[in-house]
Amino acid sequence: MPKKQTKHESIKRIARMFIPMPLWRRMRPYYFRVFGWGYRPAETTKAHARRVREGFFEKYCKGNGLDVGFGGDPITSDCQCFDYERGDAQYISIIKDNSFDFVYASHVIEHMVDPMVSLKNWWRVLKRHGYLILYLPHRDLYEKKKTLPSLYNPDHKHFFLIDHDELPDTLGIVPLIKKTLPDGEIIYVKVCSEGHTITDPLIHSDGEYSIEVVIRKP
Numbered sequence: 095m096p097k098k099q100t101k102h103e104s105i106k107r108i109a110r111m112f113i114p115m116p117l118w119r120r121m122r123p124y125y126f127r128v129f130g131w132g133y134r135p136a137e138t139t140k141a142h143a144r145r146v147r148e149g150f151f152e153k154y155c156k157g158n159g160l161d162v163g164f165g166g167d168p169i170t171s172d173c174q175c176f177d178y179e180r181g182d183a184q185y186i187s188i189i190k191d192n193s194f195d196f197v198y199a200s201h202v203i204e205h206m207v208d209p210m211v212s213l214k215n216w217w218r219v220l221k222r223h224g225y226l227i228l229y230l231p232h233r234d235l236y237e238k239k240k241t242l243p244s245l246y247n248p249d250h251k252h253f254f255l256i257d258h259d260e261l262p263d264t265l266g267i268v269p270l271i272k273k274t275l276p277d278g279e280i281i282y283v284k285v286c287s288e289g290h291t292i293t294d295p296l297i298h299s300d301g302e303y304s305i306e307v308v309i310r311k312p
Contacts, residue, residue, distance in 0.1 A: 134166035137229060138200045140302055144288050154225045154281075154308055157195030162186060162216060163202035169227075173198070184212045189219045196220075200229040201304070204250045209265065213274045220311050226278070228307040230254050232285055233264055235303035238295035240264065246298055256283055256305055267305055281308040 145151060151170070159173035163183045168175050174194075181188055183199075184206045197216050206212040213226075220226055231237065233253040237244055242263045244250035253264040268283055289301025 136165060136167040136201075137302075137304065138164075138167045138169055140289070141229065141286060141304070141306075144286070144302070154227060155196055155198075157224075158193070159196045159198060160186075160189065160194045160219065162197065162199040163205075164200075167200070169198040169200070184208065184215065186215050186219060191218050192221050193219045194221060194224060196225045196227060198227040198229070201231060203228060203230050203267075204247075204252050204254060207251060209252060209270060210274045213271065217275055217278070217311065222311055224311050225281070226275075226309045226311065228267065228305075228309075229286075230267065230305050230307075232256075232287075232303055232305050235285070235287055235290055236299055238293070238299070245296070254305060256285070267307060271307065271309060275309065277312055279310040279312060281310055283307045 155170055155173075159170055161169045161173045161175045164173075164175040164177055176183065176186055176189070183202055197220050199212075199216060203209050203212055216226055231250075231254065233240070233255055236246070237250075237253050239245065240253070240260065240263070242250065242253070244253075254267050255264055256266060257268050258266040259269065268280065271278060271280060284306055286302040286304045286306050290299060290303050291301065292299045
């Protein structure tokens with residue numbers, strides 16, 4: 095881990111030990127501004143302008159939110175963030191059931207050993223009528239190959255398409271959701287490719303290269 099990143103995580107862990115969660119949530123945006131290396135714009139930031147145009151935040155990110163695996167790039171400035179220093183994102187075991195109005199996971203599910211377990215736990219902490227928002231790399235836009243390992247992230251354990259599996263390594267996110275969360279209402283699922291221009295399989299893609307899914311809990 096780079097020295098700067100190690101320092102950042104140490105400061106954050108100490109702060110979390112002594113600062114109550116409600117105060118920490120208010121301080122976090124200022125913390126990122128003061129320690130610029132703490133805020134790491136990534137996939138969520140890439141999608142921000144598009145989501146503003148689409149009214150995404152007004153529709154799906156109201157109330158108390160949880161960003162699972164935020165990696166320094168939170169979906170909103172006041173959401174609660176869960177990353178590795180708080181535990182395993184597959185289980186988020188320290189989070190109580192029915193706690194959040196929305197749960198957001200960006201480029202996380204492909205790292206999970208068991209995506210079904212992850213979905214069940216992210217669903218567990220969601221309130222009734224809340225939204226589970228998934229943002230995950232589209233295999234053909236990001237990986238640009240059909241089998242593991244990923245050329246760009248060796249920790250990826252699965253590839254994803256929208257509507258069908260392609261064994262051994264690719265899962266369809268919609269079939270997975272329907273099998274795991276049968277009571278969930280899929281509001282929409284779509285490919286997000288704004289700014290994507292690089293199709294060469296040996297060059298990392300630019301722009302958005304993801305699948306976005308919003309599921310409502312009845």
